[in-house]
Amino acid sequence: MNERIKTHVESLFAGAPQTRKVLDLREELLANLNSKYDDLISGGFTPDDAYRTVIAGIGDISELVRQIQNESAFNSHYSTEDRKKSALITAIAVGLYILSPVAVILFDSVLHIYNGGPIMMFVLVAVATGLLIYNGMTRPKYVKEDETIVEEFKQWKSDTSEKKRLMKSISAVLWPLIVVLYLAFSFYFGAWAFSWIIFIVGIFIEGVIKLIFELKG
Amino acid sequence: MSITSDLLRGHTDTIILTLLLHKDSYGYEINKSIQEKTENRYELKEATLYSAFRRLEEAGMIASYWGDETTGARRRYYSITALGRQVYLKNKVDWEETKVIIDQLLKEEAQ
Numbered sequence: 081m082n083e084r085i086k087t088h089v090e091s092l093f094a095g096a097p098q099t100r101k102v103l104d105l106r107e108e109l110l111a112n113l114n115s116k117y118d119d120l121i122s123g124g125f126t127p128d129d130a131y132r133t134v135i136a137g138i139g140d141i142s143e144l145v146r147q148i149q150n151e152s153a154f155n156s157h158y159s160t161e162d163r164k165k166s167a168l169i170t171a172i173a174v175g176l177y178i179l180s181p182v183a184v185i186l187f188d189s190v191l192h193i194y195n196g197g198p199i200m201m202f203v204l205v206a207v208a209t210g211l212l213i214y215n216g217m218t219r220p221k222y223v224k225e226d227e228t229i230v231e232e233f234k235q236w237k238s239d240t241s242e243k244k245r246l247m248k249s250i251s252a253v254l255w256p257l258i259v260v261l262y263l264a265f266s267f268y269f270g271a272w273a274f275s276w277i278i279f280i281v282g283i284f285i286e287g288v289i290k291l292i293f294e295l296k297g
Numbered sequence: 298m299s300i301t302s303d304l305l306r307g308h309t310d311t312i313i314l315t316l317l318l319h320k321d322s323y324g325y326e327i328n329k330s331i332q333e334k335t336e337n338r339y340e341l342k343e344a345t346l347y348s349a350f351r352r353l354e355e356a357g358m359i360a361s362y363w364g365d366e367t368t369g370a371r372r373r374y375y376s377i378t379a380l381g382r383q384v385y386l387k388n389k390v391d392w393e394e395t396k397v398i399i400d401q402l403l404k405e406e407a408q
Binding site for chain 1: 323324325328329340343344345347348351370371372373
């Protein structure tokens, strides 16, 4: 390994981001230049002449480095726009959850339509939950850039958190649903004394779902 | 030599494909073959060579892999794909035809 060639090649790549592709190109170039240098020395060149010949043969590599750089930038994760959209959807969904009891109050106390309240509440909860699940499912998955352990780890993490997101979405449906059932059941049958059991049943159901997910993963 | 280089540059990809037809190879070896075949009249700049590799690999005409050298630095090897072979054959036919046409056109006519 010739140190002068190495220093020169490093200077060519100075300022370029240390992405896998850029490092690969540097390694490839360095190996080939060294082979050439060794051949020239065997052919009777002085070290200085061999070095000069090798360096002169490289040509203008800046364009190539720039292209590879752009390529890596192109491949980077999801945009701010996606993130903004995702935040908006979440905000609307949470807003609907908060507003859903208002429907009950509005229909029951103001409009005096007794069955309308819970129905409206169910509809609002369903829409909000739908939005959250849609949001969770459409988020772009991390696709690994190359075959390195770091990339594999990132993808594994992404896969795992995708499962977590789905799990969270299911919980997000489950609990409002249980609250609605609790209220509806209690109001209609006046069964306040024992209707709270539904919360324990809820915990049990959530546990079972979690278990299924763990076993699947 | 500079005029020749301009004419030759358009054929860099085909030249590389040709040299990979019978065996996988790496950057320096390919360039050395070019020098030997042309009796030192032609040689690619590294920048030209690696740009071509990248272009060909993106187009699916060649594939690359790292060699497992026991001594010294790792080398990146290139191999030609089925598509690369097709393109080579097509480009060769195109060149044969072009050569005939250019020859016909550049021939000085006897008045």
